[in-house]
Amino acid sequence: MPIALFALTLSAFAIGTTEFVTVGLVPTISSDLNISVPSTGLLVTMYALGVAIGAPILTALTSKYNKKYILICAMVVFSLGHVVAALAPNFTTLLIARIVTGLTHGLFFSLGATIATSLVSKEKEASAIAVMFGGLTVAMVTGVPLGTFIGQNFGWRETFMLISILGSVAFIGMAFLIPKEVRTTTPAKFFQQLKILGNPRLLIAYLITIFGFGGAFIAFTFLVPILQDITKFSPSIISIILLVFGLSTVVGNFIGGKLADVFGVNKVLFGAYFCLSMVLLSFNFFVQNQYITIVILILWGIFAFGSSPALQANVVKLAKINEPHAVDVASGFNISAFNVGISLFSFLGGAIVTNMGLVQTILFSSGVVFSSLFLIWIGYMINNKVVLSQTN
Incomplete structure (x- = not known):
């Protein structure tokens, strides 16, 4: 793989740390700022909303500019936003800082995905994206557990300051490793790019992302409170559990990329989300059993x-x-879909916690993820119909 891919991975690591570390800091921030756990969950929801807005809109607005420089600018703002978060005097300021950094997250991944695929041959595109997304999953292994440990033992502000430093290292790495010019298509006009939402094949793909990936966040947003209050793990053990969980995401990310190249995305998605829905259903029944x-x-x-x-x-x-002519924006809309799903279902999770309790979030997550199987089937049928019509 080209070394430029690993520059993208480095940036994805910093972004992945901040995206998921907040889940581990929910109880700490809630206690320090004297707000409820569901309200603290808005830090996850609003960050995801920032990503959802930033991915397609900012990508379309910046499509005429040099992609390397746009990525660097995004990471500079990302780093400064975390300084503001670390120094936030109140919850409102912290929430605004999370939204701003979410905007840069969306822009980075929408451009980064298309740059990653442009650096390799067609048959290696899924693997190239897996390398870049590997930064997210490696962050789950090291950044998130470390950030959670620092937040629980030294304070959540120190965690955000550490992420700012990671972001600074990331944009320096991109400045040196990513080529100035990368192979991309000529962008269409702004409103022409946004018309891609009218394409049924892409629209179904976005819905699969929202329900399949986002559905798990009904429970995942409140995973640490579940492990503390229901499964009865101590905070120190939870940090280790998050490390183990992070390792599993790294394994899943790279296996998923390889399998998608070999067997195709539909088979991988159907298998992954069927199994995930069953795993979540099992969690609902065994949540009190630590092993x-x-x-x-x-x-x-x-x-x-x-x-x-x-x-x-x-x-x-x-x-x-x-x-x-709108590949970057199409990619951006899917990054948006990831985070629309996270935002929507983490918000729903907060409502479920408030009205029904923590455990019920797990069963709802299982049901939403399972519903994505129907969307995968629809997408498969639509794409096959198009291919057959073109053949005839």
């Missing part, structure tokens, strides 16, 4: 993040065929 819970979390990480490269590769492939 079984650890096994379930390992499987959760493998199946949930094994789908990520396939989801993104699917959209990039469909866009190159159906919307060749």
Whole structure:
């Protein structure tokens, strides 16, 4: 793989740390700022909303500019935003800082995915995206457990300051390793790019991302409170469990990318989300058993993040065929879909916690993920129909 891919991976690592570390800091921030756990969950929801807005809109607005420099600028703002978060005097300021950094996250991944595929041959596109997304999953292994440990023992502000430093290292790495010019298509006009939402094949692909990947966040947003209050793990053990969970996401990410290249994205997505829904259903029944819970979390990480490269590769492939002048924006809409799902279902999770309790979030997650199987089937039928009509 080209070394430029690993520059993208480095940036993805910093972004992945901040995206998921907040889940581990929910109880700490809630206690320090004297706000409820569901309200603290808005830090996850609003960050995801920032990503959802930033991915397609900022990508379309910056499509005429040099992609390397746009990525660097995004990471500079990302780093400064975390300084503001670390120094935030109140919850409102912290929430605004999370939204701003979410905007840069969306822009980075929408451009990064298309740059990653442009650096390799067609048959290696899913693997290239898996390498970039590997930064997210490696962050789950090291960044998130470390950030959670620092937050629980030294303070959540120190965690955000550490992420700012990671972001600074990342944009320096991109400045040296990413080539100035990369192979991309000529962008269409702004409103022409946004018309891709009218393409049914891409729209179905985005819905699969929202329900399949996002559905698990009904429970995942409140995973640490579940492990503390229901499974009765101590905070120190939870940090280790998050490390193990992170390792499983790395395994799932790279296996998912390889399998998507070999068997195709539809088979990988159907298998991953069927298994994930069953794993979550099992968690609902065994949440009080510490040993079984650890096994379930390992499987959760493998199946949930094994789908990520396939989801993104699917959209990039469909866009190159159906919307060749708006591939970056199509990619951006899928990054948006990831985070619309996270935002929507983490918000739903907060409502479920408030009205029904923590455990019920697990069963709802299982049901939503299972519903994505129907969308995968629809997408498969639509794409096959198009191929057959073109053949005839």
